[in-house]
Amino acid sequence: MTEYSFLNEPEKPTVISKQFPGEKSAKNLQRLDKIQDTRSVVFVQDLDGSIGNYIKDIDGNLLLDVYCQISSIAVGYNNPRLTELAKSDKWVKAAINRPCLGVFPCEDWAETLESAFLRVAPKGLNQVFTATCGSTSNEIAFKACFMHQQLLKRGGSKDFTNEELTSCMVNEVPGSPNWCILSFKSAFHGRTLGTLSTTRSKPIHKVDIPSFHWPVAPFPSLKYPLEENIQYNLEEEKRCLLEFERIIKTWETPIAAIIVEPIQGEGGDNHASPQFFTELRRITRESNILMIVDEVQTGVATTGKFWAHEHWNLSTPPDFVTFSKKMQSGGVYHNLSTRAPHPYRNFNTWMGDPIRGYQAQFIVSEILDNNLTQLATTVGEYLKAELMKISASYPDLVANVRGQGTFMAFDSVDTATRDKIISLMRLNGLQQRVNMGGSGVKSVRLRPMLIFGLKHAKIFVEALQLVCKNY
Amino acid sequence: MTEYSFLNEPEKPTVISKQFPGEKSAKNLQRLDKIQDTRSVVFVQDLDGSIGNYIKDIDGNLLLDVYCQISSIAVGYNNPRLTELAKSDKWVKAAINRPCLGVFPCEDWAETLESAFLRVAPKGLNQVFTATCGSTSNEIAFKACFMHQQLLKRGGSKDFTNEELTSCMVNEVPGSPNWCILSFKSAFHGRTLGTLSTTRSKPIHKVDIPSFHWPVAPFPSLKYPLEENIQYNLEEEKRCLLEFERIIKTWETPIAAIIVEPIQGEGGDNHASPQFFTELRRITRESNILMIVDEVQTGVATTGKFWAHEHWNLSTPPDFVTFSKKMQSGGVYHNLSTRAPHPYRNFNTWMGDPIRGYQAQFIVSEILDNNLTQLATTVGEYLKAELMKISASYPDLVANVRGQGTFMAFDSVDTATRDKIISLMRLNGLQQRVNMGGSGVKSVRLRPMLIFGLKHAKIFVEALQLVCKNY
Structure with a gap:
């Protein structure tokens, strides 16, 4: 199984802050909160520094992202071919003359x-x-x-x-x-x-x-x-x-x-x-x-x-x-x-919006040309097997493992435990940090991108094992 | 009153087709109609050839636009400074990493x-x-x-x-x-x-x-x-x-x-x-x-x-x-x-959408820096006075002239007359052709851009005079 190669994607997450939002994010949010409700914000994103499967915030933290803007990023942050498309004449003209x-x-x-x-x-x-x-x-x-x-x-x-x-x-x-x-x-x-x-x-x-x-x-x-x-x-x-x-x-x-x-x-x-x-x-x-x-x-x-x-x-x-x-x-x-x-x-x-049509055109063709549907199946099988193992050891933290492809979820015993796991995954002490999201009352949902490969899945699994071990 | 200058904007409309949609548009629409309802389409736009206050279609017709994508274009088709902004790193990154x-x-x-x-x-x-x-x-x-x-x-x-x-x-x-x-x-x-x-x-x-x-x-x-x-x-x-x-x-x-x-x-x-x-x-x-x-x-x-x-x-x-x-x-x-x-x-x-925020930022600053609110007032006064004159001669075609700034309208005597006027304005024989839209049952609405100056208003008035004269 060939994985989708992503130029310059880092090998692993890097976390500097001791809490989220970090200092710079918090300061930025003070300004934003004067204009819009920020109670739902996790951190302020660095769009420039986010790459492939990794989301970066303005405090310099780089997290493996399995939440992906609430399941809405398909083929990686700053995909270089998409950057090129977005600078093309047809895209620019459609964007400014909607x-x-x-x-x-x-x-x-x-x-x-x-x-x-x-x-x-x-x-x-x-x-x-x-x-x-x-x-x-x-x-x-x-x-x-x-x-x-x-x-x-x-x-x-x-x-x-x-x-x-x-x-x-x-x-x-x-x-x-x-x-x-x-x-x-x-x-x-x-x-x-x-x-x-x-x-x-x-x-x-x-x-x-x-x-x-x-x-x-x-x-x-x-x-x-x-x-x-x-x-x-x-x-x-x-x-x-x-x-x-x-x-x-x-x-x-x-x-x-x-x-x-x-x-x-x-x-x-x-x-x-x-x-x-x-x-x-x-x-x-x-x-x-x-x-x-x-x-x-x-x-x-x-x-x-x-x-x-x-x-x-x-x-x-x-x-x-x-x-x-x-x-x-x-x-x-x-x-x-x-x-x-x-x-x-x-x-x-x-x-x-025509530019969102062009973007869909690109995403569809990346998926079909690179057989990313199959990748989701392969990685999903690995993830499910590993999550089942974790579940066997920590049934209060990880239970009811379920999913199709990488559209995967598990339950914690209650809302507070689930929320704590999500928070710990961003903050555990071993630099393997992951951005996750909740679903329903006590579930964690994994919504990685379509370019999420086995090497990314392994980082995720390792981080979750550590969080469970040290919970 | 300085008008907003627009590099390369043509001096007047050019119309080639004898009907709308023209031949190429009609052919393009046959293909589109297999996928989407096209009964509301007027013509197929040439985004590349549209400029300033002028909209171009793929048949090569260039019309003065006072409809402006149902009142949604502010500072001209292919505004060169907006083109530049849309190619900037910050815009591109926000567009592709929404x-x-x-x-x-x-x-x-x-x-x-x-x-x-x-x-x-x-x-x-x-x-x-x-x-x-x-x-x-x-x-x-x-x-x-x-x-x-x-x-x-x-x-x-x-x-x-x-x-x-x-x-x-x-x-x-x-x-x-x-x-x-x-x-x-x-x-x-x-x-x-x-x-x-x-x-x-x-x-x-x-x-x-x-x-x-x-x-x-x-x-x-x-x-x-x-x-x-x-x-x-x-x-x-x-x-x-x-x-x-x-x-x-x-x-x-x-x-x-x-x-x-x-x-x-x-x-x-x-x-x-x-x-x-x-x-x-x-x-x-x-x-x-x-x-x-x-x-x-x-x-x-x-x-x-x-x-x-x-x-x-x-x-x-x-x-x-x-x-x-x-x-x-x-x-x-x-x-x-x-x-x-x-x-x-x-x-x-x-x-x-952040890119629409950047675009709003640009539009707001163009309006304030160029006093385009005042331009709308000045041009609106001219338009209203001229429309009143036309109304005096052709009360069945142009009545109840009303408006604030360039947000202007008039009524025809009934729906069929109104629709015919809109159609004739695109097709009258003197190359002064204008893209207009309807409003309500029997009204024509003018929704020009904010860069619509007196010279554009004069082209519009001349075209309407001719249409009324030859109705």
Whole structure:
């Protein structure tokens, strides 16, 4: 297995500070805090000094990064070929003359969509609508679902009644119909009011914010390792599917679509089996409910397939697949039947950003040319095996090891322990320091880049062993 | 009055094609249409050939642009100093290593916020939360309003009840409270489900999409020119204010905030007087309702003030001012009292984009250094006077001339006439061709750049005269 070589990447982390944020970071944050809330900041990044798998802060600390800007860096900090691309004429002109892609698209927009997004389109989907972030991608998918359901309800007619056109202006039925989107317990789909109505990960995201009264179905709460708990998990998934069917039959308003993550990447790295998702697909099809697969976090090669839902081998593709993060551009895959029946309905000023399209084009081609999907599989297998060993010795610190590719997680016994482990990983005494992030209530999520090789995985494992030993 | 000089800007438009889209554009769009809906596309842009106030398409047509990517280009296509900035190390590194600004901000983020956004902050507001577009900026403002109202309701306590934390997870009261946002007839505030619930411009944006049952108040329907219809307009505004007061007293759910545009830039360029807005401010303050001023389209110097609401001379600033488009970065101005009481509540992966911050920094400094706000006033006065003359001769084609600075509009007698004028302006036979856009049902909106000088205005006026003469 050839690893992705990265010019000038250091051999190991270097940490100087005795705490995070370090002194310079703390001083910088005092200035920032006058303008913006900084309570969520870990440290101030040195963009210039970060390289490959290593993130540098302005205090001079260089950490192996397995969090990667909340899972959104694909092929390394300061990738030299990407630097070159960002200095090219086409990139610069698109950056400074940002076009309205829906009204005055630039000449290479079709070509960019083809080579950036369609080149890796999920099987069965050949349309893509670009957006600026994960939340807006999901909002666009929701709107497409509502429009499509209404089109079907009208028997394919594109004509609206006068009553619909009038009532929608005062947010009333029939023009503003009561369709809803079903999501799953612990899901995360975004923070705008529409997507937040489907997010179910943590109360702090939702409390005080008005929401649509939309249904939530249970997501399986599996026992790990999956191989050792087959029967229990099968029954748990069956329970969830029965409850799902009950809800869609009895919910107070019609369900336009369900939205589901292949792995719940924000709400605790919760997995379900391919059979579970296949059943969801079967039931949604039989019930004329559309299916949105949210691959904002799971997408882009990290699970060992380009899209995590490819692990399911569905016989009918999902109706929508949304993405963002590692792709740099947000967007929605779908097919022609769900293109809005009239123009200007899923439309906005920018409709994405050509430079993020160019960046996606580069990232996709790096992944395919260097077989980085396979690398994620190989490194993921190593990581899982090593984490299982650590788990055997320190079950309170590292338990429930799970993952696909390098999209991996483990649990600590409680939130405080988890948070302490994350903090110690940045600060342990042996210069093997790692930047990690949490997920859900007591999980640690690993979200390394696609260029994270075995040598990086070994540094991570060694650091975690030391932290556990000295906890 | 010195005008902004633009190296290599042509003296006049050049049009080759006999129709739009031209042949090459049409061919390019066939390819694009296989992937994305192209029914809203006018032509395919040549980013390389567009310069200053002139937009070029791939058929070689060069049009004077008074639409400017739906009002979102500030200081000229291919501004040479912006090109230089976009090739700088700091820009390139921020572009390719896009940081999570809420967790790992880059070193110059505080400085960027200060010099890009705080330098021109509306009086009384000293906080800014950056976002990626206008819709998400307004969504963020809505959430901040809900959180603030709930904080006040709790008497300033930051503690949630268990019932709130539990009920919000199933989208039910009290955790998901029934606060609403009031907007005005013909308003446009975005297309996400939350902001779309406040958008009231056209049924096609809203029909088939579920919405929050939020109230709409009448926006004054004034007679133009304003100077000649003072008494009528005063009474119309009074009528609207009375109705507004009635709604806020009687609406079924409590109103957290109102959102209003200084000029309704999408819904027909509808104006109201400073007194009207001052009254809105007075009433909202007396009723403990927050006030969001949506300056996504009116902001950034085009009306002859940096922010259009500065024309009102409010004694108490709005609680929130949102922006995007010409600023390149979306965002929300507010003050410390409306910073969320807990971290991670108005939060997301990217929280804006540093390169759009750098671009805003450049644009702001170009505006201030070159007094482009004054240029908008001067050119606007000329435009208005000339449009009034044309209106006197062709009242069916050009009526109700109105505007502030170069943020100007006129009405045609109906939609078909308006659309034909826009089309003829691109195609009239005398090589003075202009790219314009519509607004509302029968209005044309002028949204030239901030570097649109008198010589450009003269080309526009001459073209419109010819179109009217030969209509």
